[in-house]
Amino acid sequence: MYLRFRKFMKGLSSRSYRITQEGAFAVLAKAKEAEARGKNVIHMEIGEPDFDTPENIKRAAMDALAKGATHYTPTPGIAELRMAIAEKVSADLGVNVDWKNVLVTVGCKEAIFASIMSVVEDGDEVIYPNPGYPAYESVTAYAGGKPVPLRLSESNGFRMTPEEVNELVTNRTKAIIINSPHNPCGSVLRKEDVKGLVEIAEDAGAFLISDEIYYPILFDGLKHYSPLSFAREDNVILVDGFSKRYAMTGWRLGYAVVPSGLVDPMTKLLNNMTSCPSQFVQYAGIEALKGPQDSVRKMVNTYESRRNAVLEELKKVEGITYLKPQGAFYLFINVQKVLSRVGMSSEQLVVKLIEDYGVAVLHGSSMGSYGEGFIRISFANSIENLLEGISRLGRAFSSMLSQ
Template sequence: MKFSPRMKNLKSEKAFDVLEEVNSLREEGKDVISLAIGEPDFNTPENVKRAGIKAIEANKTGYSPSPGITELREEAAKYFSASREVSFSAENAIIAPGAKPLIFYGLLAMMGPDSEAAYPSPGFPVYESIIELFEGKPVPYSLPAEEGFDIDPDEIRSKTNEKTDVLIINSPHNPTGSVISKESLVELAEIAEEYDYWIISDEVYFELSYGGDVDSIASLPGMKERTLIIDSFSKTYAMTGWRIGFGAGPRQLIDKIGKLITNSVSCTATFTQHAAVEALRSGGQFRQKMVDELKERRDLVYRELNKVEGIECQKPEGAFYAYADVTEACELLGLENAAEFQKFLLHEAGVAVLYRECFGSRFSDEEEEYIRISFANSQENISRAINRIRKKVAENSKGILSRSSRR
């Protein structure tokens, strides 16, 4: 039997390969602390769960309109208008069974077979996979560590041409925890208008920031008309298994995405939408509590991880990830790269992390080696994990290199 040639370009997520290995080790009775998968260890707020249960009991279990129930679209528009400082109406809002489908639908609506789409690397691996599935050309751009992992607009301009149809940005960013500066957003907006292309702004971690401002490119003059904002209830309200995401954009684009939903999944589960209404209406206190706890974990990871010989990380500004440079640790241990370091930590220290290639291909062999550590785990487990890392690196070090010897 034959398959579509498109399927050869459809990748999986290496993060789930790591998760499978973690589960296998745990089944063998091994103690593994997972700092790999980006899933909050908080429970869905009780009032949100009750709203979902109440909706089921009220028999709100049938089809809903493909773009979402009116009540949720109105709440989403209010939320986006207030948080992004740009006016949206219900017709600008769209509901989908997760944020991933909105990335999928957005790219499908924006791209043709010869399109080029720029996306961050390291970054969410789904970007590249979907671009290739739609027979477009994926154009990765870097996030320089020396610039705090901010986007370099000059690089974006150098990779933009008449075939560019989409620029994907993600802020706060997975995996680096960086936030795109307002200055960079202004320059990116100018480039987008000059070349007349779309922006997909992945803002699923928008509420998870630790002191600094997070700006949406949609708030800049002229950008509301060419930007699809993607958000999710998964991270902010601990609703990963509910499978519900939401977005906002120009009505013409939202109408097309609505048709794509009609022709694929029909609609998002109706009772989860009623739970999401409650989350938007009353979730401010829960969000703040989560951010306060995550900030303490962020500070713990930053402080303790930088004490480990051969590891250096910048302080994350948002999301719940620390992106750590382990180039020197690899040299100390006689390991070739971060992928080997990830295996070393998993099998020798019992700590699961993700390595650079889980977030896209490297630009060159000269890149520094990185791992991503998720601090969506308890402070106790984070402390135990970093202590294990520190101990195993010290025990297995094959030499001493000073930080000044870093390439």
């Protein structure tokens, strides 16, 4: 019997070899392991708010649990939450979103996965920012598409400009992915960038997938622009979530606002994946959107103060260059000079920084091939810890540069 079965063991699907996972989790594991050995480590690697979820949101979840919200819901989410999302998106972006175009997901990550899987097929090209959030490239490859990286560079402020995107468009371009404010660069697209990108996607007959998960986390009074506000065609997919601005990473709640033609196929995909997000979590989501927003403003102000403190401290560090982040909570630092002096990759540098200097950062290559030569630091830590972390980086780099 076993012998008969063995001939059917033909191995994994080829797509299983094309999927990758986020490097930040692996760095966190390394840092934790060093801590378990008694090492003191300052954490600047993780892209997760260090704040607790606001009290009113936690209370709404507990009330919902007490009332028995422990069941399945319709796959696209409970109507009340879809309406609350449509209302908030419409008000914040100055558009008119129909709640039936809102699909609630298990984190923004599921919205990204389901969007790409629903529109990309074999050989389709997808233009995405590199460095950028790893799922764009990984899921495109998993779907059988061809990831087409747009190299973000310091010289254009790490922005994905319409001119550069235009050069990459071919008749196989199926989707263009944008992310503003940007992880890991902290860059923000300008109004004319977003308008230009909308035009390019429309001309190419391509979907424009806009990841706006950091949209309220903007500094220096900057304004957020979404392609939804400028689109004339039904080709924009907005993906977003509650993780960052409401400090709700562990709740796993996100959403997509999709063109009408995508509602049904994407709902079927979500149904096969997760059936629905947890019912009591969806009630917490309603409170997050409809309750007081002062905790969001407070967190954004704190990120901005931390950014300013970090920028001040970085002036003392030799051998690096960086741009002032305009949003999100990351700073992307060019460490090429240090790397070439010590003959290391950014990934090797990260291990050395943890082991020898007690500071954890994320290697740029984990955010895409064009992230090599950089490290990302996250402001998700207290000002005191961030300053200590930067001063450890400073000691490390000055000792490496003097070798």
